[in-house]
Amino acid sequence: xxxxxxxxxxxxxxxxxxxxxxxxxxxxxxxxxxxxxxxxxxxxxxxxxxxxxxxxxxxxxxxxxxxxxxxxxxxxxxxxxxxxxxxxxxxxxxxxxxxxxxxxxxxxxxxxxxxxxxxxxxxxxxxxxxxxxxxxxxxxxxxxxxxxxxxxxxxxxxxxxxxxxxxxxxxxxxxxxxxxxxxxxxxxxxxxxxxxxxxxxxxxxxxxxxxxxxxxxxxxxxxxxxxxxxxxxxxxxxxxxxxxxxxxxxxxxxxxxxxxxxxxxxxxxxxxxxxxxxxxxxxxxxxxxxxxxxxxxxxxxxxxxxxxxxxxxxxxxxxxxxxxxxxxx
Amino acid sequence: xxxxxxxxxxxxxxxxxxxxxxxxxxxxxxxxxxxxxxxxxxxxxxxxxxxxxxxxxxxxxxxxxxxxxxxxxxxxxxxxxxxxxxxxxxxxxxxxxxxxxxxxxxxxxxxxxxxxxxxxxxxxxxxxxxxxxxxxxxxxxxxxxxxxxxxxxxxxxxxxxxxxxxxxxxxxxxxxxxxxxxxxxxxxxxxxxxxxxxxxxxxxxxxxxxxxxxxxxxxxxxxxxxxxxxxxxxxxxxxxxxxxxxxxxxxxxxxxxxxxxxxxxxxxxxxxxxxxxxxxxxxxxxxxxxxxxxxxxxxxxxxxxxxxxxxxxxxxxxxxxxxxxxxxxxxxxxxxxxxxxxxxxxxxxxxxx
Numbered sequence: 001x002x003x004x005x006x007x008x009x010x011x012x013x014x015x016x017x018x019x020x021x022x023x024x025x026x027x028x029x030x031x032x033x034x035x036x037x038x039x040x041x042x043x044x045x046x047x048x049x050x051x052x053x054x055x056x057x058x059x060x061x062x063x064x065x066x067x068x069x070x071x072x073x074x075x076x077x078x079x080x081x082x083x084x085x086x087x088x089x090x091x092x093x094x095x096x097x098x099x100x101x102x103x104x105x106x107x108x109x110x111x112x113x114x115x116x117x118x119x120x121x122x123x124x125x126x127x128x129x130x131x132x133x134x135x136x137x138x139x140x141x142x143x144x145x146x147x148x149x150x151x152x153x154x155x156x157x158x159x160x161x162x163x164x165x166x167x168x169x170x171x172x173x174x175x176x177x178x179x180x181x182x183x184x185x186x187x188x189x190x191x192x193x194x195x196x197x198x199x200x201x202x203x204x205x206x207x208x209x210x211x212x213x214x215x216x217x218x219x220x221x222x223x224x225x226x227x228x229x230x231x232x233x234x235x236x237x238x239x240x241x242x243x244x245x246x247x248x249x250x251x252x253x254x255x256x257x258x259x260x261x262x263x264x265x266x267x268x269x270x271x272x273x274x275x276x277x278x279x280x281x282x283x284x285x286x287x288x289x290x291x292x293x294x295x296x297x298x299x300x301x302x303x304x305x306x307x308x309x310x311x312x313x314x315x316x317x318x319x320x321x322x323x324x325x326x327x328x329x
Numbered sequence: 330x331x332x333x334x335x336x337x338x339x340x341x342x343x344x345x346x347x348x349x350x351x352x353x354x355x356x357x358x359x360x361x362x363x364x365x366x367x368x369x370x371x372x373x374x375x376x377x378x379x380x381x382x383x384x385x386x387x388x389x390x391x392x393x394x395x396x397x398x399x400x401x402x403x404x405x406x407x408x409x410x411x412x413x414x415x416x417x418x419x420x421x422x423x424x425x426x427x428x429x430x431x432x433x434x435x436x437x438x439x440x441x442x443x444x445x446x447x448x449x450x451x452x453x454x455x456x457x458x459x460x461x462x463x464x465x466x467x468x469x470x471x472x473x474x475x476x477x478x479x480x481x482x483x484x485x486x487x488x489x490x491x492x493x494x495x496x497x498x499x500x501x502x503x504x505x506x507x508x509x510x511x512x513x514x515x516x517x518x519x520x521x522x523x524x525x526x527x528x529x530x531x532x533x534x535x536x537x538x539x540x541x542x543x544x545x546x547x548x549x550x551x552x553x554x555x556x557x558x559x560x561x562x563x564x565x566x567x568x569x570x571x572x573x574x575x576x577x578x579x580x581x582x583x584x585x586x587x588x589x590x591x592x593x594x595x596x597x598x599x600x601x602x603x604x605x606x607x608x609x610x611x612x613x614x615x616x617x618x619x620x621x622x623x624x625x626x627x628x629x630x631x632x633x634x635x636x637x638x639x640x641x642x643x644x645x646x647x648x649x650x651x652x653x654x655x656x657x658x659x660x661x662x663x664x665x666x667x668x669x670x671x672x673x674x675x676x677x678x679x680x681x682x
Contacts, residue, residue, distance in 0.1 A: 026405065026406065026407050026487075026490070027491035027492075047404050047405060064491060064492060064493050064494045065492060065543055067493075088502040088506070090543060131470065134468065136510050136513060137514055143519075212461070214461075214464060215466070228562075228566040231567055231569060235566075238570065238577045239573045241577060242576060242577030242579075242580035243580060245577075249584035253588045260592070260595045264600070267606070268603050268606030271603070272606050272609055275611070275613045276613060278613075278617070279614055279616070280617075282621050283621060286625055290628045293631050294628075296642075303650055304649055307650045312654065313654050314660055315660070316659075321644075321647050
């Protein structure tokens with residue numbers, strides 16, 4: 001009997017002790033409630049903690065950063081383009097007291113965040129043009145301008161590398177307009193507005209990310225069509241540039257060819273002309289000393305050359321050669 | 330035998346414990362206990378102590394692998410972080426250890442998943458149904474299909490465990506968002522070609538910045554772009570541009586080939602023409618000079634006896650000319666009309682024609 005009663009007392013003591021102590025793990029925070037009423041400040045430091053046994057209860061909350069993953073929403077932008085916007089957010093329970101009063105638990109909190117963030121995202125996205133959500137800055141325009149300048153500079157140098165001339169046109173496709181806000185600014189706007197509302201629920205919104213923005217299928221197909229036609233245009237341009245180069249080279253070929261040939265002809269004629277002139281001068285000087293003899297000897301030479309072999313001769317006996325034959329000695 | 334030896338020693342210990350307990354019981358109890366209860370109670374206590382001893386021993390040490398660090402919590406609160414090796418801790422779950430692979434580089438894939446393959450073979454990739462991750466809008470409102478890999482390390486195991494829930498999902502979300510932001514600020518052609526490294530670098534910086542903001546104890550080692558393509562639907566059109574580039578180059582090369590073939594030859598021909606002209610000139614002048622020299626010599630001799638030389642030269646020439654003659658007809662000047670003299674046969678007329 002005695003042993004049994006001691007056992008009961010020990011058991012009761014252990015139960016009381018177990019019920020009055022509790023472990024708060026790292027990454028968690030807790031509220032102590034007494035018959036549903038919150039007692040004291042939230043406990044945020046992990047470790048072995050105590051409470052009044054049986055009367056008080058502990059309610060645990062996550063202290064860590066939690067992620068919220070929204071469903072993708074189809075939202076029209078200001079320029080009437082339908083896009084799917086997929087947002088995620090990171091949040092944590094900053095005030096368990098407010099949190100438990102307003103939302104009770106994480107699941108309810110999530111669906112509330114759904115409503116709030118989806119609504120705000122929709123408001124903001126539909127207030128801006130599509131580019132504002134896609135791009136973050138105007139750096140793309142700087143790039144384009146820089147390339148244009150580079151092209152002009154290299155254009156002045158005249159000698160273009162084959163690739164350079166169509167580089168620029170190939171790159172600038174689609175709509176490039178300057179933006180006022182940009183992706184980061186839009187998320188900031190969403191955060192600022194959502195933060196205020198969520199603060200009242202004891203939630204600290206750490207950030208919102210526009211995880212993805214994609215075209216609606218119907219728009220997507222049109223975009224693809226546009227991309228295809230652009231590529232075709234570029235391909236055609238490249239080809240025709242090639243043809244142009246071909247013509248240029250052929251033209252150059254003809255020009256250079258004529259140049260080379262005609263210069264060579266001119267020079268050779270000059271050389272021949274000079275030589276002939278010199279020869280004439282030499283002959284004139286030499287033969288001029290005795291024109292009579294020149295004429296005589298040249299005649300004889302001509303006879304030798306022109307009165308060909310096996311020719312037929314008819315001579316009169318009057319001729320100088322045969323005068324003896326006719327007259328007699 | 331080893332088992333026997335062990336059994337004996339445990340028995341010894343139990344005996345020792347028994348003695349000690351009975352002594353203690355006698356001292357404390359002051360004889361209050363009934364004699365019959367004593368053996369039962371001591372046996373129970375013994376078992377309890379042995380059980381506790383074994384449990385205590387088993388839960389008082391742990392090992393941390395080479396690639397890991399151990400995060401120790403005492404009464405659920407963070408106590409210390411331990412490095413690889415054998416370590417001791419307080420037993421019975423007072424100290425608890427969570428091991429975190431902090432020196433391992435962990436890899437996240439976006440837009441594709443490598444399939445697990447038998448060791449030694451090349452990794453294979455499955456591409457189905459990850460396009461929602463990889464399709465993104467570029468700054469010129471085109472679409473690019475970007476696949477990338479992110480490698481990270483856990484730099485602070487404690488933060489990794491207790492600062493954020495589901496760290497991996499956070500990393501993925503942020504990386505997807507950042508990659509879109511970076512690509513969204515670029516032209517599609519840049520992303521597809523020259524901008525790859527820049528995109529990866531910038532994505533790494535921005536992702537790290539966002540993760541630092543969450544303070545999750547994560548450090549990004551690298552981001553690599555894998556396949557970056559135009560979307561499937563427009564790929565052929567992009568290929569056509571490449572084909573056109575090749576074609577263009579080919580056309581130009583051919584034209585230049587033609588040029589290179591024709592022009593050097595023409596230059597050679599031109600040189601030849603000039604050389605020929607020079608040859609002609611040299612010949613002409615030399616001949617002239619030669620002729621002149623000959624004439625000068627001959628005429629100086631001629632002047633010495635002009636009359637006789639004239640006749641001699643004339644007759645010599647006639648001799649030479651007439652020697653070669655085939656037919657020779659001598660006609661008296663009194664004969665009128667030459668035709669009767671000739672008696673051409675029909676054949677000869679034909680020949681002469």
